[in-house]
Protein backbone atom coordinates (compact mmCIF):
# COMPACT_ATOMS: atom_id res chain seq x y z
CA UNK A 1 0.00 0.00 0.00
CA UNK A 2 3.09 2.26 0.26
CA UNK A 3 2.58 3.61 -3.25
CA UNK A 4 -0.60 5.40 -2.20
CA UNK A 5 1.47 7.64 0.05
CA UNK A 6 4.40 8.28 -2.29
CA UNK A 7 2.74 10.39 -4.91
CA UNK A 8 5.09 10.74 -7.88
CA UNK A 9 5.23 14.09 -9.62
CA UNK A 10 5.70 14.35 -13.40
CA UNK A 11 9.39 14.96 -12.65
CA UNK A 12 11.50 14.87 -9.50
CA UNK A 13 12.47 18.05 -7.72
CA UNK A 14 15.68 17.82 -5.69
CA UNK A 15 17.59 20.12 -3.40
CA UNK A 16 21.07 21.04 -4.57
CA UNK A 17 24.01 23.21 -3.54
CA UNK A 18 25.25 23.53 -7.12
CA UNK A 19 23.60 24.94 -10.21
CA UNK A 20 23.80 22.23 -12.86
CA UNK A 21 21.78 20.50 -15.57
CA UNK A 22 21.17 20.44 -19.34
CA UNK A 23 18.71 23.28 -18.83
CA UNK A 24 19.25 26.12 -16.38
CA UNK A 25 16.36 28.34 -15.36
CA UNK A 26 17.12 31.84 -14.10
CA UNK A 27 14.27 33.58 -12.32
CA UNK A 28 14.31 37.34 -12.72
CA UNK A 29 12.13 40.29 -11.81
CA UNK A 30 13.82 42.64 -14.26
CA UNK A 31 11.66 43.74 -17.11
CA UNK A 32 13.35 43.83 -20.54
CA UNK A 33 12.27 44.20 -24.15
CA UNK A 34 11.60 40.45 -24.32
CA UNK A 35 10.49 39.83 -20.73
CA UNK A 36 7.42 42.02 -20.48
CA UNK A 37 4.67 39.98 -18.90
CA UNK A 38 4.75 37.68 -15.90
CA UNK A 39 5.69 34.18 -17.07
CA UNK A 40 7.53 35.35 -20.22
CA UNK A 41 10.57 33.20 -20.99
CA UNK A 42 13.66 33.74 -23.12
CA UNK A 43 15.39 30.53 -24.18
CA UNK A 44 19.06 30.65 -25.23
CA UNK A 45 20.85 27.55 -26.52
CA UNK A 46 24.62 27.11 -27.03
CA UNK A 47 26.83 23.95 -27.05
CA UNK A 48 24.03 21.65 -25.93
CA UNK A 49 23.28 23.88 -22.94
CA UNK A 50 20.01 25.72 -22.60
CA UNK A 51 19.54 28.77 -20.40
CA UNK A 52 16.05 30.11 -19.77
CA UNK A 53 15.24 33.45 -18.20
CA UNK A 54 11.83 33.44 -16.55
CA UNK A 55 10.18 36.75 -15.75
CA UNK A 56 8.20 36.79 -12.51
CA UNK A 57 6.42 40.07 -13.24
CA UNK A 58 6.14 43.07 -10.96
CA UNK A 59 3.15 42.07 -8.82
CA UNK A 60 4.04 42.68 -5.16
CA UNK A 61 2.65 39.35 -3.94
CA UNK A 62 3.98 36.04 -2.70
CA UNK A 63 1.80 34.34 -5.27
CA UNK A 64 3.82 35.64 -8.21
CA UNK A 65 6.64 33.32 -7.12
CA UNK A 66 4.28 30.34 -6.95
CA UNK A 67 2.96 31.22 -10.40
CA UNK A 68 6.54 31.42 -11.67
CA UNK A 69 7.20 27.98 -10.18
CA UNK A 70 4.07 26.70 -11.91
CA UNK A 71 5.28 28.15 -15.21
CA UNK A 72 8.64 26.36 -14.88
CA UNK A 73 6.88 23.10 -13.97
CA UNK A 74 4.70 23.39 -17.08
CA UNK A 75 7.81 23.94 -19.24
CA UNK A 76 9.48 20.89 -17.72
CA UNK A 77 6.43 18.74 -18.48
CA UNK A 78 6.18 20.03 -22.05
CA UNK A 79 9.89 19.77 -22.97
CA UNK A 80 11.04 16.96 -20.75
CA UNK A 81 14.78 17.71 -20.40
CA UNK A 82 17.06 14.99 -18.98
CA UNK A 83 18.19 17.27 -16.19
CA UNK A 84 17.66 20.85 -15.16
CA UNK A 85 18.79 23.32 -12.54
CA UNK A 86 17.06 26.32 -11.03
CA UNK A 87 18.68 29.58 -10.01
CA UNK A 88 16.03 31.22 -7.82
CA UNK A 89 17.45 34.73 -8.34
CA UNK A 90 15.50 37.29 -6.29
CA UNK A 91 12.58 34.91 -5.68
CA UNK A 92 10.98 34.00 -2.39
CA UNK A 93 12.45 30.49 -2.55
CA UNK A 94 9.82 28.88 -0.37
CA UNK A 95 6.96 30.04 -2.55
CA UNK A 96 8.79 29.37 -5.81
CA UNK A 97 9.25 25.80 -4.59
CA UNK A 98 5.57 25.55 -3.61
CA UNK A 99 4.63 26.53 -7.19
CA UNK A 100 7.07 23.94 -8.58
CA UNK A 101 5.92 21.08 -6.36
CA UNK A 102 2.21 21.75 -6.83
CA UNK A 103 2.74 22.51 -10.52
CA UNK A 104 4.68 19.28 -11.12
CA UNK A 105 1.77 17.17 -9.86
CA UNK A 106 -0.69 15.51 -12.22
CA UNK A 107 -3.08 12.60 -11.82
CA UNK A 108 -1.57 10.15 -14.28
CA UNK A 109 -1.78 6.68 -12.73
CA UNK A 110 -4.48 5.47 -15.12
CA UNK A 111 -2.73 6.79 -18.23
CA UNK A 112 -0.12 5.13 -20.41
CA UNK A 113 3.34 5.92 -19.02
CA UNK A 114 5.11 8.70 -20.97
CA UNK A 115 7.88 7.52 -23.33
CA UNK A 116 10.42 9.98 -22.04
CA UNK A 117 11.45 10.38 -18.44
CA UNK A 118 11.79 14.03 -17.42
CA UNK A 119 14.07 15.70 -15.01
CA UNK A 120 15.14 15.82 -12.28
CA UNK A 121 15.06 19.52 -11.57
CA UNK A 122 17.63 20.60 -8.97
CA UNK A 123 16.83 23.68 -6.94
CA UNK A 124 19.60 25.70 -5.32
CA UNK A 125 18.35 26.35 -1.82
CA UNK A 126 18.85 25.54 1.85
CA UNK A 127 18.17 21.87 2.67
CA UNK A 128 16.10 22.42 5.82
CA UNK A 129 13.84 24.90 4.08
CA UNK A 130 13.52 22.64 1.03
CA UNK A 131 12.60 19.61 3.16
CA UNK A 132 9.94 21.52 5.07
CA UNK A 133 8.22 22.87 1.96
CA UNK A 134 8.38 19.44 0.36
CA UNK A 135 6.66 17.81 3.36
CA UNK A 136 3.76 20.26 3.10
CA UNK A 137 3.38 20.07 -0.69
CA UNK A 138 3.73 16.27 -0.77
CA UNK A 139 0.90 16.12 1.79
CA UNK A 140 -1.20 18.45 -0.35
CA UNK A 141 -0.47 16.42 -3.49
CA UNK A 142 -1.53 13.26 -1.66
CA UNK A 143 -4.83 14.95 -0.79
CA UNK A 144 -5.22 15.78 -4.51
CA UNK A 145 -4.32 12.27 -5.66
CA UNK A 146 -6.81 10.63 -3.29
CA UNK A 147 -9.50 13.14 -4.27
CA UNK A 148 -9.00 12.16 -7.93
CA UNK A 149 -9.57 8.47 -7.25
CA UNK A 150 -13.00 7.46 -8.53
CA UNK A 151 -15.69 6.00 -6.32
CA UNK A 152 -14.94 2.54 -7.73
CA UNK A 153 -11.62 2.79 -5.87
CA UNK A 154 -12.42 4.89 -2.79
CA UNK A 155 -15.62 4.12 -0.91
CA UNK A 156 -16.18 4.35 2.87
CA UNK A 157 -14.73 0.87 3.41
CA UNK A 158 -11.62 1.16 1.24
CA UNK A 159 -11.10 4.60 2.74
CA UNK A 160 -11.05 3.03 6.22
CA UNK A 161 -8.41 0.55 4.99
CA UNK A 162 -6.36 3.45 3.68
CA UNK A 163 -6.80 5.29 6.95
CA UNK A 164 -5.47 2.31 8.92
CA UNK A 165 -2.39 2.03 6.71
CA UNK A 166 -1.99 5.82 6.82
CA UNK A 167 -2.11 5.81 10.63
CA UNK A 168 0.65 3.16 10.73
CA UNK A 169 2.92 5.02 8.32
CA UNK A 170 2.54 8.40 10.09
CA UNK A 171 2.34 7.13 13.66
CA UNK A 172 -1.26 8.11 14.38
CA UNK A 173 -3.90 6.46 16.50
CA UNK A 174 -6.82 5.23 14.38
CA UNK A 175 -10.38 4.31 15.39
CA UNK A 176 -12.96 3.17 12.86
CA UNK A 177 -16.67 3.08 13.62
CA UNK A 178 -18.77 1.03 11.20
CA UNK A 179 -22.46 1.55 10.50
CA UNK A 180 -23.49 -0.96 13.18
CA UNK A 181 -21.49 0.83 15.85
CA UNK A 182 -22.70 4.20 14.62
CA UNK A 183 -26.32 3.05 14.70
CA UNK A 184 -25.91 1.68 18.23
CA UNK A 185 -24.32 4.92 19.32
CA UNK A 186 -27.30 6.86 17.95
CA UNK A 187 -25.60 8.53 14.99
CA UNK A 188 -28.71 8.19 12.83
CA UNK A 189 -27.83 10.96 10.39
CA UNK A 190 -24.51 9.62 9.05
CA UNK A 191 -25.95 6.08 8.98
CA UNK A 192 -29.00 7.17 6.94
CA UNK A 193 -26.93 8.83 4.23
CA UNK A 194 -24.99 5.62 3.52
CA UNK A 195 -27.80 3.11 3.81
CA UNK A 196 -28.50 2.95 0.06
CA UNK A 197 -24.88 2.02 -0.68
CA UNK A 198 -23.28 -1.42 -0.85
CA UNK A 199 -20.56 0.06 1.36
CA UNK A 200 -22.38 1.70 4.31
CA UNK A 201 -21.10 4.68 6.30
CA UNK A 202 -17.98 4.80 8.44
CA UNK A 203 -16.57 7.35 10.83
CA UNK A 204 -12.78 7.40 11.00
CA UNK A 205 -10.94 9.07 13.88
CA UNK A 206 -7.21 9.76 13.45
CA UNK A 207 -5.19 11.22 16.31
CA UNK A 208 -1.84 12.97 16.08
CA UNK A 209 -0.71 13.50 19.68
CA UNK A 210 1.48 16.59 19.10
CA UNK A 211 4.79 17.24 20.85
CA UNK A 212 3.20 19.40 23.56
CA UNK A 213 0.32 17.83 25.47
CA UNK A 214 -3.00 19.66 25.40
CA UNK A 215 -6.47 19.61 23.95
CA UNK A 216 -6.51 18.77 20.26
CA UNK A 217 -7.60 20.90 17.36
CA UNK A 218 -10.26 18.68 15.79
CA UNK A 219 -10.63 18.70 12.01
CA UNK A 220 -13.89 17.25 10.72
CA UNK A 221 -13.89 16.29 7.04
CA UNK A 222 -16.76 15.49 4.72
CA UNK A 223 -16.07 12.33 2.72
CA UNK A 224 -19.02 11.66 0.47
CA UNK A 225 -17.10 9.24 -1.72
CA UNK A 226 -19.73 9.64 -4.41
CA UNK A 227 -22.75 11.89 -4.36
CA UNK A 228 -25.44 10.78 -6.79
CA UNK A 229 -27.94 12.87 -4.81
CA UNK A 230 -29.59 9.66 -3.55
CA UNK A 231 -33.33 9.42 -4.25
CA UNK A 232 -33.28 13.20 -4.87
CA UNK A 233 -31.14 12.17 -7.83
CA UNK A 234 -28.84 14.66 -9.52
CA UNK A 235 -29.16 15.40 -13.24
CA UNK A 236 -26.94 13.90 -15.94
CA UNK A 237 -24.98 17.15 -16.03
CA UNK A 238 -24.81 17.47 -12.25
CA UNK A 239 -23.31 14.08 -11.49
CA UNK A 240 -19.82 14.04 -13.06
CA UNK A 241 -17.15 15.44 -10.66
CA UNK A 242 -19.10 14.14 -7.66
CA UNK A 243 -16.15 11.93 -6.73
CA UNK A 244 -14.75 15.25 -5.51
CA UNK A 245 -17.41 15.40 -2.80
CA UNK A 246 -14.79 13.84 -0.51
CA UNK A 247 -12.25 16.67 -0.89
CA UNK A 248 -12.83 18.05 2.61
CA UNK A 249 -11.78 14.79 4.20
CA UNK A 250 -8.84 14.39 1.80
CA UNK A 251 -7.56 17.78 3.00
CA UNK A 252 -7.82 16.50 6.59
CA UNK A 253 -5.61 13.51 5.66
CA UNK A 254 -3.11 15.90 4.09
CA UNK A 255 -3.04 18.17 7.14
CA UNK A 256 -2.53 15.22 9.51
CA UNK A 257 0.32 13.91 7.39
CA UNK A 258 2.04 17.30 7.37
CA UNK A 259 1.45 17.76 11.13
CA UNK A 260 3.04 14.38 11.87
CA UNK A 261 6.01 14.84 9.51
CA UNK A 262 6.70 18.38 10.74
CA UNK A 263 6.25 17.20 14.36
CA UNK A 264 3.95 20.11 15.15
CA UNK A 265 3.43 20.97 18.81
CA UNK A 266 -0.36 21.09 18.72
CA UNK A 267 -2.26 17.80 18.94
CA UNK A 268 -4.52 17.39 15.91
CA UNK A 269 -7.39 14.93 15.57
CA UNK A 270 -9.19 14.19 12.31
CA UNK A 271 -12.79 12.99 12.16
CA UNK A 272 -13.61 11.66 8.71
CA UNK A 273 -17.34 11.34 8.00
CA UNK A 274 -17.52 8.83 5.15
CA UNK A 275 -20.60 7.75 3.22
CA UNK A 276 -21.65 7.05 -0.35
CA UNK A 277 -24.94 8.68 -1.29
CA UNK A 278 -26.75 6.27 -3.63
CA UNK A 279 -30.34 5.55 -4.71
CA UNK A 280 -31.55 2.07 -3.78
CA UNK A 281 -34.49 0.26 -2.18
CA UNK A 282 -32.76 0.74 1.15
CA UNK A 283 -32.01 4.44 0.71
CA UNK A 284 -33.22 7.10 3.09
CA UNK A 285 -36.07 9.14 1.67
CA UNK A 286 -37.48 12.65 1.58
CA UNK A 287 -39.91 12.97 4.53
CA UNK A 288 -37.90 10.53 6.66
CA UNK A 289 -37.19 11.82 10.16
CA UNK A 290 -33.71 10.95 11.44
CA UNK A 291 -32.41 11.15 14.97
CA UNK A 292 -28.89 12.55 14.98
CA UNK A 293 -26.20 11.71 17.52
CA UNK A 294 -27.02 14.97 19.33
CA UNK A 295 -30.58 13.78 19.90
CA UNK A 296 -31.98 16.45 17.56
CA UNK A 297 -34.36 15.11 14.93
CA UNK A 298 -34.03 16.05 11.26
CA UNK A 299 -36.73 15.88 8.63
CA UNK A 300 -35.36 15.09 5.20
CA UNK A 301 -36.42 17.48 2.51
CA UNK A 302 -33.73 16.52 -0.01
CA UNK A 303 -31.46 13.48 0.13
CA UNK A 304 -28.97 15.56 -1.87
CA UNK A 305 -28.36 17.79 1.18
CA UNK A 306 -26.42 14.91 2.74
CA UNK A 307 -23.08 16.55 3.60
CA UNK A 308 -24.56 18.42 6.56
CA UNK A 309 -26.06 15.14 7.82
CA UNK A 310 -22.79 13.24 7.98
CA UNK A 311 -21.05 16.31 9.40
CA UNK A 312 -23.56 17.03 12.17
CA UNK A 313 -22.84 13.60 13.65
CA UNK A 314 -19.09 14.12 13.23
CA UNK A 315 -19.30 17.50 14.98
CA UNK A 316 -21.35 16.01 17.82
CA UNK A 317 -18.97 13.05 18.16
CA UNK A 318 -16.03 15.47 18.42
CA UNK A 319 -17.69 17.43 21.21
CA UNK A 320 -18.86 14.33 23.10
CA UNK A 321 -15.63 12.32 22.91
CA UNK A 322 -12.59 14.36 21.87
CA UNK A 323 -12.51 17.41 24.17
CA UNK A 324 -11.56 19.81 21.36
CA UNK A 325 -9.71 23.04 21.84
CA UNK A 326 -11.52 24.12 18.70
CA UNK A 327 -13.15 22.48 15.68
CA UNK A 328 -12.65 23.21 12.00
CA UNK A 329 -14.74 21.43 9.39
CA UNK A 330 -13.91 21.07 5.71
CA UNK A 331 -16.69 20.33 3.25
CA UNK A 332 -17.63 20.70 -0.39
CA UNK A 333 -20.96 21.66 1.09
CA UNK A 334 -22.98 23.88 -1.22
CA UNK A 335 -23.17 24.80 -4.89
CA UNK A 336 -24.36 28.15 -3.53
CA UNK A 337 -20.89 28.82 -2.10
CA UNK A 338 -19.35 28.05 -5.49
CA UNK A 339 -21.84 30.46 -7.08
CA UNK A 340 -21.01 33.19 -4.54
CA UNK A 341 -17.20 32.96 -4.45
CA UNK A 342 -16.24 30.97 -7.55
CA UNK A 343 -12.99 29.07 -7.23
CA UNK A 344 -11.21 32.04 -5.60
CA UNK A 345 -12.29 31.92 -1.96
CA UNK A 346 -13.85 29.42 0.41
CA UNK A 347 -16.76 30.54 2.56
CA UNK A 348 -16.02 30.49 6.29
CA UNK A 349 -18.57 30.53 9.08
CA UNK A 350 -16.96 31.00 12.47
CA UNK A 351 -18.00 31.42 16.10
CA UNK A 352 -14.67 32.81 17.31
CA UNK A 353 -13.04 36.02 16.09
CA UNK A 354 -9.50 34.97 17.02
CA UNK A 355 -9.82 31.67 15.15
CA UNK A 356 -11.28 33.46 12.15
CA UNK A 357 -8.59 36.12 12.00
CA UNK A 358 -5.87 33.47 12.30
CA UNK A 359 -7.34 31.40 9.50
CA UNK A 360 -7.94 34.50 7.39
CA UNK A 361 -4.32 35.65 7.75
CA UNK A 362 -3.01 32.17 6.86
CA UNK A 363 -5.34 32.17 3.85
CA UNK A 364 -3.95 35.45 2.56
CA UNK A 365 -0.40 34.19 3.10
CA UNK A 366 -0.85 30.83 1.38
CA UNK A 367 -3.34 32.02 -1.28
CA UNK A 368 -5.87 29.52 0.10
CA UNK A 369 -8.18 32.40 0.77
CA UNK A 370 -11.40 32.50 2.78
CA UNK A 371 -14.23 34.98 3.34
CA UNK A 372 -16.53 35.18 6.31
CA UNK A 373 -20.20 34.23 6.10
CA UNK A 374 -22.77 35.72 8.50
CA UNK A 375 -24.24 33.72 11.40
CA UNK A 376 -27.56 35.51 11.90
CA UNK A 377 -30.22 33.28 13.42
CA UNK A 378 -32.52 34.42 10.58
CA UNK A 379 -30.75 31.93 8.32
CA UNK A 380 -32.14 29.09 10.46
CA UNK A 381 -35.75 30.16 9.84
CA UNK A 382 -36.12 28.29 6.53
CA UNK A 383 -35.00 25.06 8.28
CA UNK A 384 -37.93 25.05 10.73
CA UNK A 385 -39.90 21.84 10.34
CA UNK A 386 -43.47 21.17 11.44
CA UNK A 387 -42.65 17.55 12.34
CA UNK A 388 -39.03 17.55 13.59
CA UNK A 389 -36.48 19.79 15.30
CA UNK A 390 -35.21 20.97 11.92
CA UNK A 391 -35.18 20.17 8.18
CA UNK A 392 -32.03 19.36 6.24
CA UNK A 393 -32.83 21.76 3.41
CA UNK A 394 -34.99 24.83 2.89
CA UNK A 395 -35.88 23.78 -0.64
CA UNK A 396 -35.14 27.35 -1.76
CA UNK A 397 -32.02 28.75 -3.42
CA UNK A 398 -31.69 31.86 -1.25
CA UNK A 399 -28.58 32.04 0.93
CA UNK A 400 -27.80 28.35 0.43
CA UNK A 401 -24.27 28.56 1.86
CA UNK A 402 -25.40 30.48 4.98
CA UNK A 403 -28.39 28.22 5.62
CA UNK A 404 -26.23 25.09 5.34
CA UNK A 405 -23.59 26.61 7.62
CA UNK A 406 -26.24 27.52 10.20
CA UNK A 407 -27.56 23.96 10.09
CA UNK A 408 -24.07 22.83 11.20
CA UNK A 409 -23.77 25.63 13.75
CA UNK A 410 -26.93 24.42 15.47
CA UNK A 411 -24.92 21.32 16.48
CA UNK A 412 -22.08 23.36 18.03
CA UNK A 413 -22.23 23.79 21.80
CA UNK A 414 -22.22 27.34 23.19
CA UNK A 415 -18.69 28.61 23.68
CA UNK A 416 -17.01 26.04 21.42
CA UNK A 417 -14.71 27.80 18.94
CA UNK A 418 -15.70 26.46 15.53
CA UNK A 419 -14.98 27.32 11.92
CA UNK A 420 -16.71 25.80 8.93
CA UNK A 421 -14.97 25.97 5.56
CA UNK A 422 -17.26 25.51 2.58
CA UNK A 423 -14.73 24.52 -0.08
CA UNK A 424 -17.23 23.60 -2.80
CA UNK A 425 -15.66 26.16 -5.14
CA UNK A 426 -11.99 25.94 -4.18
CA UNK A 427 -11.50 22.18 -3.75
CA UNK A 428 -11.42 21.50 -7.48
CA UNK A 429 -11.64 23.38 -10.72
CA UNK A 430 -11.82 21.92 -14.17
CA UNK A 431 -9.93 24.77 -15.93
CA UNK A 432 -6.75 24.53 -13.90
CA UNK A 433 -4.68 27.59 -13.01
CA UNK A 434 -1.08 28.82 -12.75
CA UNK A 435 0.13 25.93 -10.57
CA UNK A 436 -2.81 23.52 -10.54
CA UNK A 437 -3.65 21.13 -13.34
CA UNK A 438 -7.43 20.73 -13.77
CA UNK A 439 -9.00 18.78 -10.91
CA UNK A 440 -8.45 18.68 -7.17
CA UNK A 441 -6.36 21.40 -5.53
CA UNK A 442 -5.90 20.01 -2.02
CA UNK A 443 -7.31 23.33 -0.73
CA UNK A 444 -7.01 23.70 3.02
CA UNK A 445 -3.72 21.88 3.57
CA UNK A 446 -1.29 24.82 3.35
CA UNK A 447 -3.80 27.18 4.94
CA UNK A 448 -4.31 24.99 7.99
CA UNK A 449 -0.70 23.92 8.43
CA UNK A 450 0.33 27.58 8.43
CA UNK A 451 -2.35 28.36 11.03
CA UNK A 452 -1.50 25.36 13.24
CA UNK A 453 2.15 26.40 13.34
CA UNK A 454 1.19 29.79 14.69
CA UNK A 455 -0.92 28.41 17.57
Ligand SMILES: [Zn+2]
Pocket residue numbers: 227229277303304305306307
Ligand atom coordinates in the same frame (compact mmCIF):
# COMPACT_ATOMS: atom_id res chain seq x y z
ZN1 LIG B 1 -25.41 16.13 -2.24
